Amino acid sequence: MTENKKTSTSSEVKRRYNNKVYSTVKAELPKELVAEFKELCKSKGVSQASVIKAAIENFIKENK
Numbered sequence: 601m602t603e604n605k606k607t608s609t610s611s612e613v614k615r616r617y618n619n620k621v622y623s624t625v626k627a628e629l630p631k632e633l634v635a636e637f638k639e640l641c642k643s644k645g646v647s648q649a650s651v652i653k654a655a656i657e658n659f660i661k662e663n664k
Contacts, residue, residue, distance in 0.1 A: 625652070 641648050 625656075 637651075638648065641651060
């Protein structure tokens with residue numbers, strides 16, 4: 601029986617790529633707001649990141 605072992609190489613490569621290409625935005629928000637946001641994202645089948653990204657893009661577009 602051949603055992604498939606995951607190596608840290610692919611994870612390390614992904615981590616380095618993500619660190620090079622992406623940044624993190626952090627916000628302290630009321631728990632109720634976050635819970636409702638997460639619930640709606642899940643029910644609509646959309647990622648939280650895609651909603652936040654669209655909101656940021658929209659904000660930039662409207663305020664340039």
